[in-house]
Structure formats: structure tokens, C-alpha cells
Amino acid sequence: MNESSRIEGLLRRIRREIRRRRAEYYGLRGAFWGAVAGAVLLLAKHAVGSTAAWAAAALVILGAVAGIAYGAARRVARGDAARVADRAFGLDDRVATTLEWAGRADRTRLVDSLVADTVARVEALELKRAVGRVVPREGRLLAVPVLACLVLAITPPIPMPSGRLPDFLPSGEEEREEHASSSMLEETSRPTAKDPLKRPSFEEHDFAQRAGGSGATTTGDLSAIFKDTSLASQRPDFNSFMKKGDERLRMLEQVDRLPDLQSDFTSSQYKMVYRKSKALTGGLRPDQISPQKLRELLEEMERLGRKGGGNWSGDAMEGMEALEGGQPDRALDAMQKALDKMRAMDEAQRSGKGLRGGRENERSGRGRDRARGDGMGPEDQDFGEGEGLMPGRGRSGSPKGEATQRLRANPYDVGVEGESRRGRKDGYDTNLTGRGGSMASRLQYLGVIGQYRKAMEDAITREQVPRDFHDQIRSYFQALDER
Amino acid sequence: MNRDARVEAFVAAFEALRAEVEKVIVGHHEVITHVLIGMFAGGHVLLEGVPGLGKTLLIKTLSEGLELSFSRIQFTPDLMPADIIGTNIIVEDADGRKHFQFQHGPIFAHILLADEINRATPKTQSALLEGMQEGAVTVGGASRPLPAPFFVLATQNPIEMEGTYPLPEAQLDRFLFKLRVRYPALDELNAIIDRTTQSRPATVSRVLSGPAVLSFRELIREVPIASHVRDFASAIVMATHPQWEQAPEVARRFVRYGASPRAAQALVLGAKVRALAEGRYNVSIEDIKALAAPALRHRVILNFEGEAEGVDTDTLVARVLDNTEAATAQAREPFLR
Numbered sequence A: 001m002n003e004s005s006r007i008e009g010l011l012r013r014i015r016r017e018i019r020r021r022r023a024e025y026y027g028l029r030g031a032f033w034g035a036v037a038g039a040v041l042l043l044a045k046h047a048v049g050s051t052a053a054w055a056a057a058a059l060v061i062l063g064a065v066a067g068i069a070y071g072a073a074r075r076v077a078r079g080d081a082a083r084v085a086d087r088a089f090g091l092d093d094r095v096a097t098t099l100e101w102a103g104r105a106d107r108t109r110l111v112d113s114l115v116a117d118t119v120a121r122v123e124a125l126e127l128k129r130a131v132g133r134v135v136p137r138e139g140r141l142l143a144v145p146v147l148a149c150l151v152l153a154i155t156p157p158i159p160m161p162s163g164r165l166p167d168f169l170p171s172g173e174e175e176r177e178e179h180a181s182s183s184m185l186e187e188t189s190r191p192t193a194k195d196p197l198k199r200p201s202f203e204e205h206d207f208a209q210r211a212g213g214s215g216a217t218t219t220g221d222l223s224a225i226f227k228d229t230s231l232a233s234q235r236p237d238f239n240s241f242m243k244k245g246d247e248r249l250r251m252l253e254q255v256d257r258l259p260d261l262q263s264d265f266t267s268s269q270y271k272m273v274y275r276k277s278k279a280l281t282g283g284l285r286p287d288q289i290s291p292q293k294l295r296e297l298l299e300e301m302e303r304l305g306r307k308g309g310g311n312w313s314g315d316a317m318e319g320m321e322a323l324e325g326g327q328p329d330r331a332l333d334a335m336q337k338a339l340d341k342m343r344a345m346d347e348a349q350r351s352g353k354g355l356r357g358g359r360e361n362e363r364s365g366r367g368r369d370r371a372r373g374d375g376m377g378p379e380d381q382d383f384g385e386g387e388g389l390m391p392g393r394g395r396s397g398s399p400k401g402e403a404t405q406r407l408r409a410n411p412y413d414v415g416v417e418g419e420s421r422r423g424r425k426d427g428y429d430t431n432l433t434g435r436g437g438s439m440a441s442r443l444q445y446l447g448v449i450g451q452y453r454k455a456m457e458d459a460i461t462r463e464q465v466p467r468d469f470h471d472q473i474r475s476y477f478q479a480l481d482e483r
Numbered sequence B: 001m002n003r004d005a006r007v008e009a010f011v012a013a014f015e016a017l018r019a020e021v022e023k024v025i026v027g028h029h030e031v032i033t034h035v036l037i038g039m040f041a042g043g044h045v046l047l048e049g050v051p052g053l054g055k056t057l058l059i060k061t062l063s064e065g066l067e068l069s070f071s072r073i074q075f076t077p078d079l080m081p082a083d084i085i086g087t088n089i090i091v092e093d094a095d096g097r098k099h100f101q102f103q104h105g106p107i108f109a110h111i112l113l114a115d116e117i118n119r120a121t122p123k124t125q126s127a128l129l130e131g132m133q134e135g136a137v138t139v140g141g142a143s144r145p146l147p148a149p150f151f152v153l154a155t156q157n158p159i160e161m162e163g164t165y166p167l168p169e170a171q172l173d174r175f176l177f178k179l180r181v182r183y184p185a186l187d188e189l190n191a192i193i194d195r196t197t198q199s200r201p202a203t204v205s206r207v208l209s210g211p212a213v214l215s216f217r218e219l220i221r222e223v224p225i226a227s228h229v230r231d232f233a234s235a236i237v238m239a240t241h242p243q244w245e246q247a248p249e250v251a252r253r254f255v256r257y258g259a260s261p262r263a264a265q266a267l268v269l270g271a272k273v274r275a276l277a278e279g280r281y282n283v284s285i286e287d288i289k290a291l292a293a294p295a296l297r298h299r300v301i302l303n304f305e306g307e308a309e310g311v312d313t314d315t316l317v318a319r320v321l322d323n324t325e326a327a328t329a330q331a332r333e334p335f336l337r
Helices: A002-043 A052-073 A078-089 A094-102 A109-123 A143-154 A172-194 A200-210 A222-229 A238-253 A269-281 A291-308 A313-324 A328-350 A359-372 A445-461 A467-482 B005-024 B029-041 B055-065 B081-085 B122-134 B169-173 B186-196 B210-221 B227-239 B249-254 B261-277 B285-296 B304-309 B313-327
Strands: A414-421 A427-433 B044-048 B070-074 B086-092 B098-104 B111-115 B136-139 B142-145 B151-156 B175-180 B255-257
Touching: A002 A052, A002 A078, A002 A094, A002 A109, A002 A143, A052 A143, A078 A094, A094 A109, A094 B227, A269 A291, A269 A328, A291 A313, A291 A328, A313 A328, A445 A467, B005 B029, B005 B055, B005 B210, B005 B261, B029 B044, B029 B055, B029 B175, B029 B210, B029 B261, B029 B285, B044 B055, B055 B070, B055 B111, B055 B151, B081 B086, B081 B122, B086 B136, B122 B136, B122 B151, B122 B169, B169 B175, B175 B261, B175 B285, B210 B261, B227 B261, B227 B285, B227 B313, B249 B255, B249 B304, B249 B313, B255 B304, B261 B285, B285 B313
Parallel strands: B044 B151, B044 B175, B070 B111, B111 B151
Antiparallel strands: A414 A427, B086 B098, B136 B142
């Protein structure tokens, strides 16, 4: 049919155009991946040889040709071509509807009109490009692998790794050097291990392990590269690592043993005095030392001893007396004794004894306070009227006073029983019973009653107590006095 | 071009009727077109808008342009179904014998204006159900056919307004289209003022008869539709169903119930009228897209999240449309787009 042939002609043209665009699209994609493969091939030019460049070029062309062939060979359905034509030429689905309805048996008069209308419109079409060019992402990036191919083609081949591990086995000479250095390490470690400041509990043990126990390594073992650390001779032992960690954690719990890292020990009293003594006595005989300077040093040591609570004041005093007696050698001996004591105290502080918050320090501090006081503990103090162990009062160092000692019995061991008392005024005595009842009272009656009376008078004065109860309260306290 | 005479006549009638309505109604060109499409497709149209936008005037003007009987029912809360359908009353004949006689209700007209339909109770609203679907009403066990063509044009205020009863889904589904009457633009408002304050109001001529409408309805059903266009309409309707495996995310998230098959019928029928009105002999994708919102907006029921988020059904339909278009097989290959 002439009418349908015109529509068919339009469709053929559209299908051809779609195939061409597909060929371009897939050709670019094929060229890209061919170029990528070519670049990989050129990387291996060292192994492939001089034909690598030609092979890479062939890969690019092959990829492009394969893509073009694939795109051109893909089938384009008539319906798809009709829809593309409808959209491209603004035919409002006329071509697609015509193609579908033209051959149907139930076509109506309107379909005839539709076919005629579509043919007329197709004939009147101005032929233009119906299918737009679509550049794939690979097409936009095609220059990258192509340039890489070109660069790799003109540059010398890249040597490939042989695939064999380098020989780490040491030569005999190196081994000897290693052995010598390891023995040196052992020698230098020995005095360090004997250093009294070092705690043998973990540091020496640790160093011994680092030194490799026997210090010998197995020659020819692959782990010889770690010879200097001697770790190679030991198998990794997680349990021992954990054990060490536990030891360190326990160490952390012992606050008294922790070094005080907040203090600056480089400027300690001992260091200062020691430097002065060295400057004074450095290389000189006792008779060559300036007595004046030695006296000044001894005086300073004596002052420091008094001020800091050190026990070398006596030695310093002894040294000064010897110096006045014309015995500089004795004075120097006394100074040395005092220095030794200073150093001992300094070391004690460095090992955590002087750390603030430590238990020993707290205990010793309390003892010092007691010693510095009038020789009486809080229990021995005699309280006058209006002062004692009431909270916030008395001579206790604590703002709330010392805590009342707890009864060494559970509450069921203590009971209260009452007993009426006859006298000038009737009263009622309450007594503790049980084990608790037989224990001594912590508070002294005469020391406390005065405070309570004073508190009572204050309360009445400030009108905290209703007026009707004033007489009753006063008579109660009067009755207590009469006991 | 060789154009079918019937199509020529339809295009002329369509344009003439639109011109008559536009003599009175300013703007709302799309609403008028969709009302006419609904009428020629044989469906009923629901117009929604705030009071004073000319909904009732539009329908009255349309009825004046058609040589058809017209009745108007003002829906109120105390309106009863019998007030719409009619009822049997006892009459006495010349012999003195009494018998029941059916008193026709206002529904027995070609064009029925159901004004402010959502002011009546659902019971009364439902009185229109049978007439709208079957073209007949049943009273006292007797089915009485309604005159053909029967065309219901209903107006309603937005359901957010007080004193209204939202139409039940079954009732809404009977409407081919739901049209939203928007507020006029400034120049349109000026034109309204000019027209309505003149001493001589515009007169509307009758340009189309009832039989002509019926013959055009038959012609419209002959319009061919390509399978890919029909598939597109079906895909749009299916895409409103959250249960459908290819439903877009927006439908899965916000829709409780999707559109019914009546929606697909409305889409295709309306698209056929639109194509013919434009002088085309086939339905195009553009016809379907143009009528998607009027055909679907009242048939998509939002879920709680959709209601809470204030999702607009028009926006939802537009997103569904975009998703469906992008998901077609042709759209997937760049050369076939």
C-alpha cells in the first residue's frame, strides 16, 4: 500500500538512525575498555616484548569495532521506532497508533481517518535528525586510557618484581656484629638492673625478657632480622602479656608505691645541698676546705632539717660543733651523715612515701600532728563548759568533730529499760541493757550537759520553743543538775 | 487534510459550547474544558472550591448552552433521599379510586446540579449513587430510568469547612473527574467585575441538543488508542496502589488505597474526548497525562502518614506520573526516549 509504505519508509529511516547512534554509543564504550586493556598490556611491556604497543592498538580498535558491531546489530522494534518518530516529529502517537490499528479487523471509520491523517503528516514532515547522540561516560573518559597507552608505549618498560623475597639471612660478619652489640647491651643493662632505685618486681624482669633470656638467637632462623631486640627467639605469649598487665594494674592500686610525678625532684633539697657540698669539697682535702663555707652549708642543712622535719639536724649541729672545735674532718663526716639521711628521705619521697593522699603519709601526718600538739589525743582532752565533741565544736580537726565509735554489737544486743526514781522530784531513769549496755559511754556527762543547757537557753531566748513549755524545760534541766 | 465530518462536527460543537460558557465565566479555561470532557465522556463531575468562585454559575451556564432539562438541588443537612428521587403519593382519579402515583424528584433531569453536595448527610448523598451509575432509580420496588443523557454536576466546599459531610469513597468514585476551582487571577477578577456589573448581562445560546450529545458519546468510543498509551494509563492507576510491586515510594509511603478501575476508564475515556476535541483521531500519552489529576485526585485515599504530613493528592499524582513515565521500557534506553 502506498500510504503504509510512506510510514514504513519513515520507520526504516528512524530505525537506521537508532542503529547508528547505538553503534556510536557502544563503539565508544568498546574503545574505552579496549584502551584500558591496552594500557594494562603496555604495563607488562617488559614481559610481552616489542609487540606490546601493536597489541595495545589492536585492543583499542578491536573494542571499538566490537562495540559498533553490537550497537548496529541490536534489533529495533517497529513500535519503538514509531514512538521515537512520534516524539521526534511531534506526531502525538499517531504513527504508533496507526501501525497498531491499521491492520486490525475491528478498525472503525475513525481509524481510516487516522491513517490518512498520519500519512499526510508524515509526507509533510521536514526530515531532521530524530535520535540524539548520546555520549556514554566511557566516551567522555576515553582520552585517559588512550593517553596512558601512548605514554606507556614511548616510555621504557617497567621492570617487574621477580616475585622472590629478598634474602634476609645475615652474613657471618653481620652476625658477629650483632652478637657483639647484643653482648654490649647485656653489659650496659647489668648496672641498670642493679640500680637500687629500680624495682626488681617488674622492671628487671621486663628487661631480662627483652634481653632474650640466654641472649642467644638461632642462626639461620627467619626471625633473625629481629635479633637486636631478641624477640625473635621467643614465641608471642599472650598469657604472659596479660599477666604483666595484671601486675601493672595491681601496682596502680598501691598508691603509696606510686612515684609522685607532680613534684620536681631535680630541685629537691638533697640535690641542692649535694651540689653545694660537691662544689665545696670537690677534690680538696678536709684542711683545704673553707671553714666558713662549710659552716654555712651545715647551718643550711640544720635549718632544712628543722623546717622539713628531717632527722639530720642533729648531725648538722654535730658537724658545726666539730668545726668550731677545729676538726674539719669530723665536720665533713657529720655532713656526709646528714647528706645520707637527706638522700634516704628524698628517695623515700620519690618511691611514693611522700605522695599526697597515700595511706602511710596520712598516718604519719596524723602522728606528726599528735606529736606536735600538747601530747593529748582527742580522747584525752578535758572539755570545759560549752565545748567538747559536739559537731563543729571542740578541738577536733574535723569540722563535724570526731565520729562516735560504733558499738561492737548489733542493735538487738542493746535494749532500754526504764525505772522510776524517787527523790525530791519524781524522775525516770533509762538504762541500756544487753551487751551494749555494759559498754562505757563515749560522751562525758558533765562535758555534754553544759552544751545542752546552753542550747536550751538559746532556743528559749530565740523563741523557738512555745512559751508554755519554757518552765517545764527549765525544771527538767534543773532536775538533771540535782542528780 | 482529510478530516472526518463527524469529528469536524464534534470539534465545532465542543468549541461552540465552550465559547458560550466563557461568555459568562471568566477564566477557568481548564475547568470548563474538563467539565465538557466529562459531559461528553458520559461521566459526572464534582467541582470543589471555596464559595463565590462561580462553580454554580458555570454549571447553570452550561445547562443554558444545551437543549436539555436542568434541575438544581440545594443540598442541606435536612434534605432527605425522597426529596431527590421522588416518592409515591396517593392520588384520587375521576372515578374516585385512590392509587399511588410516583411524584418525580428533581433527579429526573438531563443535567442535575447538586449544589454543595457535602452539606447533606451521607444517607441523602447516597441517593444519587444508583442514578449516577445505572442511569435509573428504584422507588417502591420499581426501577425508573433517568432521561439520557444524564449528567450530574456537583459542587462542594473543601471538607475542612465546618458543617459539611465528606462524600463517601463509593460516591466519590462515581464522579468521572474532580475539578478544583481556583481563585481567579487579578486580570480575571477585573474582567469578572466588568461583566457582572454591566447593565446587560451576557446571553447564552443553546448550541447542542441531547441527541447530539449522545451521538458524540458514541463517536468518542471509536477513537483508537495505542497499546502503549493504554498501558501507560493502566500503569498510572496501578502505581497509586501501595501494594503493587512497582509502586513508587511516594505511593507506598502515603497512600492507603489506590485508584479503582473506574479511574483507568475515566482516564482513557477522557483522553479520547480530549483527543477528539483537539481534532485528533487517536489518544496520545499527553492526553492521559493531562487528565491524570482530575481522574485520580479523588480516588486516591491517603493513609495516616499522608494526612498527617498534609500531602496534596495533586502533588502525589504528579509524582506518580513522573515515576511511571520514567519506568516505561522506552524511557530506559536513551535512544528510545
